[in-house]
Amino acid sequence: NAGVTQTPKFRILKIGQSMTLQCTQDMNHNYMYWYRQDPGMGLKLIYYSVGAGITDKGEVPNGYNVSRSTTEDFPLRLELAAPSQTSVYFCASATGTGGLRYNSPLHFGNGTRLTVT
Amino acid sequence: QQQVKQSPQSLIVQKGGISIINCAYENTAFDYFPWYQQFPGKGPALLIAIRPDVSEKKEGRFTISFNKSAKQFSLHIMDSQPGDSATYFCAAGPARQLTFGSGTQLTVLP
Numbered sequence: 001n002a003g004v005t006q007t008p009k010f011r012i013l014k015i016g017q018s019m020t021l022q023c024t025q026d027m028n029h030n031y032m033y034w035y036r037q038d039p040g041m042g043l044k045l046i047y048y049s050v051g052a053g054i055t056d057k058g059e060v061p062n063g064y065n066v067s068r069s070t071t072e073d074f075p076l077r078l079e080l081a082a083p084s085q086t087s088v089y090f091c092a093s094a095t096g097t098g099g100l101r102y103n104s105p106l107h108f109g110n111g112t113r114l115t116v117t
Numbered sequence: 118q119q120q121v122k123q124s125p126q127s128l129i130v131q132k133g134g135i136s137i138i139n140c141a142y143e144n145t146a147f148d149y150f151p152w153y154q155q156f157p158g159k160g161p162a163l164l165i166a167i168r169p170d171v172s173e174k175k176e177g178r179f180t181i182s183f184n185k186s187a188k189q190f191s192l193h194i195m196d197s198q199p200g201d202s203a204t205y206f207c208a209a210g211p212a213r214q215l216t217f218g219s220g221t222q223l224t225v226l227p
Contacts, residue, residue, distance in 0.1 A: 050213070092160070109160050110159055
C-alpha cells in the first residue's frame with residue numbers, strides 16, 4: 001500500500017492564481033481530511049469528508065473548496081490564492097466503518113508546501 | 118473556538134533523560150487524546166493515544182498521563198534518544214474531528 005499520496009510536493013503561486021492540491025489514498029478509508037500547518041500554530045482543519053459525496057467545513061475553510069466523488073480521492077481547490085494561504089498542506093485519512101473509533105489513527109501524507117507571492 | 122494549549126514550544130534534553138510535554142484542553146466533551154510525532158519533511162504519525170476512562174497509558178518508553186479533573190494530559194518520553202528528535206503534537210476531541218496543539222520541537226542531544 002502506498003498509503004496517502006499528495007501531489008505536488010512543492011508549488012509557488014502568484015496572488016490570484018488557482019490550483020488544486022491532489023490527495024489519494026489506497027486504504028479504502030472513508031474518512032479524509034485536509035489540514036494546514038503553519039509554524040508555531042499546529043495543524044488546523046480545513047475540510048473533512050466522512051465518505052464519497054459528503055464534505056464538511058473544519059476550522060479554517062475560507063478560501064478553499066473540496067469535493068469527494070470517490071472513496072480514494074479528496075482534492076483541495078484554491079480559487080484565488082492569497083499570501084495568507086502560504087503554508088504546508090497535509091491530507092489524512094482514517095478508517096471508520098460505523099463511525100470513527102478512538103483507535104482509528106489518522107494516516108497523513110507527506111504534505112504539499114505552497115508559497116503564494 | 119475550542120483550543121488545545123501545548124507547552125513547551127521547544128525542548129532540549131540530554132540522551133537518557135526524560136522529556137515531558139504538556140497539554141491542556143477546554144471542552145469536557147472531548148473523549149480522545151492522541152499524540153502525534155512528526156519528522157522533518159514527513160506527515161505526522163500516531164505515537165500513542167488515551168481515552169479519559171484511564172489515567173495513564175504506557176507503550177515502551179512513551180507514557181501518557183491524563184488528569185480529567187484538571188483537563189490536562191502529558192507525554193513522557195523515558196530514556197530519550199537522539200532518534201526521538203522530532204516535533205510532537207497533542208490533540209483532543211472526538212476522533213472524527215481532532216483539535217491539535219501548536220507542537221513541541223524536541224531535540225535530544227547525543
